[in-house]
Amino acid sequence: xxxxxxxxxxxxxxxxxxxxxxxxxxxxxxxxxxxxxxxxxxxxxxxxxxxxxxxxxxxxxxxxxxxxxxxxxxxxxxxxxxxxxxxxxxxxxxxxxxxxxxxxxxxxxxxxxxxxxxxxxxxxxxxxxxxxxxxxxxxxxxxxxxxxxxxxxxxxxxxxxxxxxxxxxxxxxxxxxxxxxxxxxxxxxxxxxxxxxxxxxxxxxxxxxxxxxxxxxxxxxxxxxxxxxxxxxxxxxxxxxxxxxxxxxxxxxxxxxxxxxxxxxxxxxxxxxxxxxxxxxxxxxxxxxxxxxxxxxxxxxxxxxxxxxxxxxxxxxxxxxxxxxxxxxxxxxxxxxxxxxxxxxxxxxxxxxxxxxxxxxxxxxxxxxxxxxxxxxxxxxxxxxxxxxxxxxxxxxxxxxxxxxxxxx
Amino acid sequence: xxxxxxxxxxxxxxxxxxxxxxxxxxxxxxxxxxxxxxxxxxxxxxxxxxxxxxxxxxxxxxxxxxxxxxxxxxxxxxxxxxxxxxxxxxxxxxxxxxxxxxxxxxxxxxxxxxxxxxxxxxxxxxxxxxxxxxxxxxxxxxxxxxxxxxxxxxxxxxxxxxxxxxxxxxxxxxxxxxxxxxxxxxxxxxxxxxxxxxxxxxxxxxxxxxxxxxxxxxxxxxxxxxxxxxxxxxxxxxxxxxxxxxxxxxxxxxxxxxxxxxxxxxxxxxxxxxxxxxxxxxxxxxxxxxxxxxxxxxxxxxxxxxxxxxxxxxxxxxxxxxxxxxxxxxxxxxxxxxxxxxxxxxxxxxxxxxxxxxxxxxxxxxxxxxxxxxxxxxxx
Amino acid sequence: xxxxxxxxxxxxxxxxxxxxxxxxxxxxxxxxxxxxxxxxxxxxxxxxxxxxxxxxxxxxxxxxxxxxxxxxxxxxxxxxxxxxxxxxxxxxxxxxxxxxxxxxxxxxxxxxxxxxxxxxxxxxxxxxxxxxxxxxxxxxxxxxxxxxxxxxx
Numbered sequence: 056x057x058x059x060x061x062x063x064x065x066x067x068x069x070x071x072x073x074x075x076x077x078x079x080x081x082x083x084x085x086x087x088x089x090x091x092x093x094x095x096x097x098x099x100x101x102x103x104x105x106x107x108x109x110x111x112x113x114x115x116x117x118x119x120x121x122x123x124x125x126x127x128x129x130x131x132x133x134x135x136x137x138x139x140x141x142x143x144x145x146x147x148x149x150x151x152x153x154x155x156x157x158x159x160x161x162x163x164x165x166x167x168x169x170x171x172x173x174x175x176x177x178x179x180x181x182x183x184x185x186x187x188x189x190x191x192x193x194x195x196x197x198x199x200x201x202x203x204x205x206x207x208x209x210x211x212x213x214x215x216x217x218x219x220x221x222x223x224x225x226x227x228x229x230x231x232x233x234x235x236x237x238x239x240x241x242x243x244x245x246x247x248x249x250x251x252x253x254x255x256x257x258x259x260x261x262x263x264x265x266x267x268x269x270x271x272x273x274x275x276x277x278x279x280x281x282x283x284x285x286x287x288x289x290x291x292x293x294x295x296x297x298x299x300x301x302x303x304x305x306x307x308x309x310x311x312x313x314x315x316x317x318x319x320x321x322x323x324x325x326x327x328x329x330x331x332x333x334x335x336x337x338x339x340x341x342x343x344x345x346x347x348x349x350x351x352x353x354x355x356x357x358x359x360x361x362x363x364x365x366x367x368x369x370x371x372x373x374x375x376x377x378x379x380x381x382x383x384x385x386x387x388x389x390x391x392x393x394x395x396x397x398x399x400x401x402x403x404x405x406x407x408x409x410x411x412x413x414x415x416x417x418x419x420x421x422x423x424x425x426x427x428x429x430x431x432x433x434x435x436x437x438x439x440x441x442x443x444x445x446x447x448x449x450x451x452x453x454x455x456x457x458x459x460x461x462x463x464x
Numbered sequence: 465x466x467x468x469x470x471x472x473x474x475x476x477x478x479x480x481x482x483x484x485x486x487x488x489x490x491x492x493x494x495x496x497x498x499x500x501x502x503x504x505x506x507x508x509x510x511x512x513x514x515x516x517x518x519x520x521x522x523x524x525x526x527x528x529x530x531x532x533x534x535x536x537x538x539x540x541x542x543x544x545x546x547x548x549x550x551x552x553x554x555x556x557x558x559x560x561x562x563x564x565x566x567x568x569x570x571x572x573x574x575x576x577x578x579x580x581x582x583x584x585x586x587x588x589x590x591x592x593x594x595x596x597x598x599x600x601x602x603x604x605x606x607x608x609x610x611x612x613x614x615x616x617x618x619x620x621x622x623x624x625x626x627x628x629x630x631x632x633x634x635x636x637x638x639x640x641x642x643x644x645x646x647x648x649x650x651x652x653x654x655x656x657x658x659x660x661x662x663x664x665x666x667x668x669x670x671x672x673x674x675x676x677x678x679x680x681x682x683x684x685x686x687x688x689x690x691x692x693x694x695x696x697x698x699x700x701x702x703x704x705x706x707x708x709x710x711x712x713x714x715x716x717x718x719x720x721x722x723x724x725x726x727x728x729x730x731x732x733x734x735x736x737x738x739x740x741x742x743x744x745x746x747x748x749x750x751x752x753x754x755x756x757x758x759x760x761x762x763x764x765x766x767x768x769x770x771x772x773x774x775x776x777x778x779x780x781x782x783x784x785x786x787x788x789x790x791x792x793x794x795x796x797x798x799x800x801x802x803x804x805x806x807x808x809x810x811x812x813x814x815x816x817x818x819x820x821x822x823x824x825x826x827x828x829x830x831x832x833x834x835x836x837x838x839x840x841x842x843x844x
Numbered sequence: 845x846x847x848x849x850x851x852x853x854x855x856x857x858x859x860x861x862x863x864x865x866x867x868x869x870x871x872x873x874x875x876x877x878x879x880x881x882x883x884x885x886x887x888x889x890x891x892x893x894x895x896x897x898x899x900x901x902x903x904x905x906x907x908x909x910x911x912x913x914x915x916x917x918x919x920x921x922x923x924x925x926x927x928x929x930x931x932x933x934x935x936x937x938x939x940x941x942x943x944x945x946x947x948x949x950x951x952x953x954x955x956x957x958x959x960x961x962x963x964x965x966x967x968x969x970x971x972x973x974x975x976x977x978x979x980x981x982x983x984x985x986x987x988x989x990x991x992x993x994x995x996x997x
Binding site: 058079080105108110111112114115116117118120121122124125129130131132133134135136137138139140141146149150152153154156157158159173304305306307308309310311312331332335336339343447448449451452 | 512517518519524525527528529531532536537538539540541542543544545546550553554556557558559560561562563583584586587588589590591697698699700701702703704707714715718719722829830831834835
């Protein structure tokens with residue numbers, strides 16, 4: 056049991072768009088950080104430690120905080136860098152939780168970001184595959200073959216989507232529906248990237264087919280953006296804000312790393328839709344949070360879903376229903392903003408994906424929904440407990456956090 | 465901190481210029497050895513924190529392929545993209561939170577795989593310095609060395625003396641890469657001049673290797689054979705290299721202040737028995753003497769000349785040979801923690817210093833030691 | 845079996861991989877480069893503490909205020925520290941010898957609180973030496989507008 060109650064007392068986001076050529080990396084991050092300070096009513100002098108992270112392959116900058124952290128108020132302060140690929144933002148948020156829960160630091164600013172426009176995203180993601188490619192060259196696989204089949208995240212996602220659809224009965228219409236739901240939610244979120252108010256599933260179905268079953272409309276954009284969250288003790292949070300969001304628990308789980316595979320499939324040694332590590336992390340997080348029945352006790356979910364099928368797949372892997380049930384729950388309207396268990400009220404990663412920040416933005420949305428600060432996209436029901444998720448690595452890393460309007464007992 | 469978290473096992477690979485084994489095999493080797501030393505099975509680990517760097521690994525998400533060799537399969541794992549001494553800090557936070565009881569900490573990289581000093585240049589301001597091509601880890605450190613020497617009246621002979629001391633100490637450390645029992649000032653000063661005043665033997669050799677530490681909560685550690693307790697930790701971040709005074713290590717000074725307050729150290733020179741310093745360059749050890757409060761500000765050179773920090777002095781520094789003997793990026797600071805723990809346990813073999821009860825271990829990340837972390841460790 | 849027994853040397857493959865990056869420099873650095881084109885050295889000053897940043901920064905790290913005051917600094921400054929480079933970093937990450945040492949200096953312009961690392965032209969250097977910027981407003985690459993420094997008369 057944590058030494059200190061941990062709570063979120065502020066959230067800050069930068070503008071999220073595809074290309075921010077007017078600011079450099081440090082300046083983009085400053086937007087989120089300064090919004091967070093303002094939001095929590097604090098100044099850099101009030102911060103005891105900083106946790107930061109991004110996925111550096113996208114910017115081509117190693118340890119960007121070395122020249123950038125002065126823009127974030129970290130001058131002369133303890134600073135810890137945590138990076139874990141797609142889960143980075145979630146891992147940084149977990150770092151914020153542990154820093155406070157350890158009793159070592161009272162007030163911690165967690166910062167996650169990505170400025171994808173400074174680099175070439177697919178090149179960045181393909182470096183995931185590169186060491187595996189080396190192994191395959193050694194086995195005599197023709198590099199031209201690898202190039203023709205491509206890699207990157209879309210490569211993994213199509214195999215995952217097909218596998219999920221086969222096992223769950225999810226149809227392409229469900230994928231269209233997920234995309235429409237998320238993009239409509241995003242239209243109500245001032246910090247989202249792709250805003251498509253009134254988008255219908257039928258319109259999504261008409262977008263270009265990239266690789267069966269994934270259409271252009273089912274895929275996240277590449278975003279420049281940053282997110283900052285203020286973690287502090289429950290006691291201090293109550294002094295800072297009317298309604299803090301308490302972090303009940305965090306848990307991560309790392310599974311067997313998939314060989315990315317000759318076609319970027321991620322299927323050589325694991326089925327990418329199984330996501331056993333998500334189930335393990337979720338079960339551990341619920342246990343630590345004292346949640347016995349997540350289906351009844353969780354009010355809101357922010358799964359990490361850059362591809363449409365993942366919203367349903369991870370809803371299941373977060374133990375919010377039986378496997379194969381999510382498509383029907385989507386059809387029931389339960390996942391809508393006014394539903395019983397709203398999912399991705401922020402618009403989700405499918406609408407906004409500043410990679411290193413994305414998994415933190417899931418935690419941030421849960422916190423803000425609990426704090427009642429979501430404006431037009433505030434869900435109808437009262438949110439007592441929410442679950443935030445991040446996914447990445449070679450389809451093998453999952454991070455889960457549970458937040459609540461009341462502290463852990 | 466009093467008996468809350470302890471080191472209960474550790475292991476290092478030999479440090480090599482070009483290791484036969486892959487990084488995964490090196491990590492597996494140290495993880496298994498550290499678990500065995502702690503008398504634990506993989507199943508008993510609650511969390512695993514690795515320290516590595518995407519640019520050093522040559523692929524992004526450098527931790528994702530270390531899941532199996534680091535013992536993290538289906539466990540709560542994360543990665544710190546800094547020196548392993550920071551990974552130990554994150555593991556410490558996790559244990560202190562009460563959510564975890566036993567943690568594996570791993571630091572690793574292979575210089576034979578990454579492009580030497582190229583990843584270091586990627587830390588420079590991309591809007592200016594990086595694109596102008598003048599600065600790298602060595603040239604920037606040369607600027608720091610000159611600034612320090614000029615401010616504090618330190619000579620090239622004194623820098624060479626530090627290198628000679630550490631290389632001679634390393635001759636008794638079987639894991640060291642660069643070692644020379646006959647190293648002296650003359651030899652160091654006749655080594656290849658890179659960026660004045662830095663010569664080859666005053667710069668740490670990049671190399672391949674891995675090390676691992678098992679940390680445990682007080683409850684678990686009390687039952688283990690010979691725990692080395694973490695009595696204090698402090699870390700801090702300094703400004704970018706062109707925006708601060710290069711003549712002092714202010715973030716190390718700040719880290720030391722925080723750490724000593726936690727550990728109850730008021731007079732480091734008399735309360736500490738040994739220091740393991742992560743000196744990427746010879747001058748950094750002298751600067752660290754000052755920042756760690758082992759001597760007064762500006763007295764680093766004279767303090768070295770007094771012999772206090774040599775093997776037979778009252779406060780030996782880098783009995784292992786330090787990073788000048790082997791500098792595995794992301795592991796060298798964690799290795800300092802291990803070396804300090806070995807000394808406290810009396811397990812340092814030929815380079816054992818007598819009667820070490822309390823020791824300080826230092827790690828750093830960034831150009832010109834921009835970020836620093838220190839620990840005070842102690843035995844029963 | 846000994847740990848490494850039976851292991852043959854790990855096969856290695858080098859993969860040529862050169863992704864292209866295009867960093868946004870931000871408005872502050874853009875103004876700095878625009879100034880250089882006109883032969884002006886523009887620094888940003890923090891309105892709260894007066895700290896002057898050259899190259900300019902948007903945020904003052906010391907007090908977190910926007911450093912939005914612009915000041916034109918003289919071409920003169922002082923060498924804070926220097927090194928004689930006997931090598932250069934080769935693309936493979938190792939150091940190659942160069943002909944004769946080249947001086948790299950950290951220069952603090954008069955009126956600035958931060959430094960610029962640049963080449964020092966002409967021989968002879970010491971800490972505290974007075975220097976003058978060598979500007980080349982016709983340089984094609986904005987990064988070469990500040991060619992370096994030389995001793996001030």
